[in-house]
Amino acid sequence: MIGVAAIQTEQGFDSPQLGLQCGDFSLEASHLGSKSFAVGTGLLRDAPTLPVSASQVPLLSSYSASSNPGDVVLDPFCGCGTTVCAAEKLDRNWVGIDITHLSVALIKARLRRDFGLEPSDYQEEGTPTTTAGAQYLFEQDAFQFQFWILGEIGAQPFGASAGNKKGKKGADGGIDGLMYFLRPDGGKVEKVIVSVKGGKNLSAPMVRDLAGVLTKEQAAIGIFVCLAPPTKGVLKEASQQGGYEYGGKMYQRVQVLTVDEILAGKMPDIPKGAVNVSYEQKAQKSLATESKKKGMSSLF
Template identity: 50%
Template sequence: MPKPLTQNTLFYGDNLPILREHIPDESIDLIYLDPPFNSNRSYNVLFKDERGEEAEAQIAAFDDTWHWNASAERTFHELIQNAPARVAAMLGALREFVGTNQMMAYLTMMAARLVELHRVLKPTGSLYLHCDPTASHYLKIVMDTIFGPGGYRNEITWKRSSAHSDIKQGRKAYGNIVDILLHYTKTEEYTFNPQFADYDEEYIRKTYNNVDPDGRRWKSSDLTGPGGAAKGNPSYEFMGVTRYWRFSKENMERLLAEGRIHQSSPSAVPRMKHYLDEMQGVSLQNIWDDIPPIGAQAKERMGYPTQKPLALLERIIEASSNEGDVVLDPFCGCGTAVAAAHKLNRRWIGIDITHLSISLMKYRLKDMFGLVEKQDYAVLGEPEDLASARQLARSDRYQFQWWALSLVQAKPLGGGGGREGKKGSDKGVDGVLNFLEEKGKLQRVLIQVKSGHVKSGDIRDLRGVVEREEAAIGAFVTLEPPSNDMVTEAVSVGYFTSKTWQKDYPRIQILTVEDLLAGNGIDMPPSSYGTFKQAGKVKKQEGKQPKLISVA
């Protein structure tokens, strides 16, 4: 049985073993997952037979590729042998129908994870699976089987983009502009806080068509008591009119004193005023078209391809959890669910399989809330010593590069928000840091990361890149210790002088991974300009966020 976590936590790694080894039974109040899946592929590709043994893919790679390979076959057989009988029967039937292809690989991998997510969900909890119409009908079958016939709550349609015409490009189909949110619960006793959307402008214009001198809009309603005396309504004279009324005369006098009763003329029947600004709005339905996608200039935009709007996650979290509850996102990407949970005073757990995503989340939490790793939350699964750093470098040098860049709080270049990145297109720059000099001039620190053999020529190359890019400082991060020639070469470049801080900084700096793990960083002016696109500072809701002690 996993031990309860004691604080908000980010996990690096495959979410399946992490769920099994670290998350206790019935410990999570709300799960949101947006698993990667390439809906842009045609059905012909998704259902193409992929029999045979091929190299095991990085199933969670951000190119959304799921293949029927040795890993999928192993997972399928594990589920057939160990999952509940109804789940095994469902997967067997799906394989007979769907075949061995990308779609079946996706459904198999998701089934394994959904079994674990069902296990960790509290009886009062909810799970929202974010997908699109390409796979939603299959996922619904999987989830109906795992959660049981009574677990389904809603299929929510979110309008994720505006209308766009592909007809000129030869498309013979209706435009795809929606995503699907499948909402399931473990029991009937689930948390649900009704949510409300703003009224339509046309409805406001027609219904709230009265305006007070102070600009407040209102509508009126009947004050007479339906059914008269037979229903026990009191009869008395009020404002020159005798009727059976809804309220006692005392309450009517109070409403009049509060300015909530309107009489159009001395002989007219008084009516009650209802102000627009006091209304909750219209009760939310299962079509959400009031949350726009993240625009190109949006403050919260972080350059992550599948980034979802913060407002979307806030709505889900507010509807299906309460303050202090635990929110889990097992495919957390750039961390929108984690950010929304923290903003709304929920506790949180995020899991992702790339260092790029974990780095992005670290800086998002810092940009939005000023949170500091190890002090305000834990990060598990990353290298913590030189030996594990060497192991990461041997297994995947790009993952090592992204992890090393996170140690100096730099933005990876060439990644473009993707897990595979644009390898070889960085023009000698792996990461960047920014700072502001006098008169708001933006200055840059360029970073190169090397996991293999290093030599003095690498320092000369970095100097050339810094000069070519007109950067202030160049930092060379190396797994291996630098030679004396490298140190001499770096020192010979001289200094960058900050007029703002009236201090000299070495123009070329060499830092080993061992230095960074010891807490040493780049010698540079304070960074006052976010390296990742600023997530937008937010003010947390009132109330101190509780610790994660009661996860179990």
């Protein structure tokens, strides 16, 4: 399990009617089953095996010597998920907790890449499961809402990298999140820009602004994610922004995706073949170079 803890509150909150369960770091034995989690935002399950990064080697030795398969490994500050992945590899059950939704999104991506695990394979608590829960999170902390919803669609918060998991706050030039994919011939990395709107006042000019950012950044596709239902003007404006051709298939250039649709399982309609977004700020050539150097495959 992995998780976001008390969401900046000492007393915590418990709002199951909103799809949220958050509180302090206290754990009860009843929560520590093979697929359970403590109070906070988290994920948990038991594990298969796969190649391991250098940072996991000391943990593998420690866990092998101090625990047995089926035991529970707890990391209350799980960050980028090295402990969780090491425990998963050694067939230990695990509990991970962190203060930010960005960490949870990163660990979910690692579990998918390294072990083929989807959210249905472990228990996650403390993140929204309903539109009302998403609204509550947005009202509590707009940036945590943004980090959470970007993670749900597999996008990386703008400004986040291997050495910086905080993302970018403040002026972002209309870019909240980024995704990447390779052209069919593998010779070019294309960019997808995500714009997140948590407010209720949505308008067509917001979509035109996103289209302008796509042109400025030479991006292939834009995803307009909104918490409130989009207006007819927003949908019409998006439909008028043309398409993007990839391998003989046309993709809508600007796509509108609601939080409600994302929670129901809908994802951005973009080509497959993502590159490792941990290196998105590097030059295009170095994306492939760094991935090979680190021995890493696609994360998001």
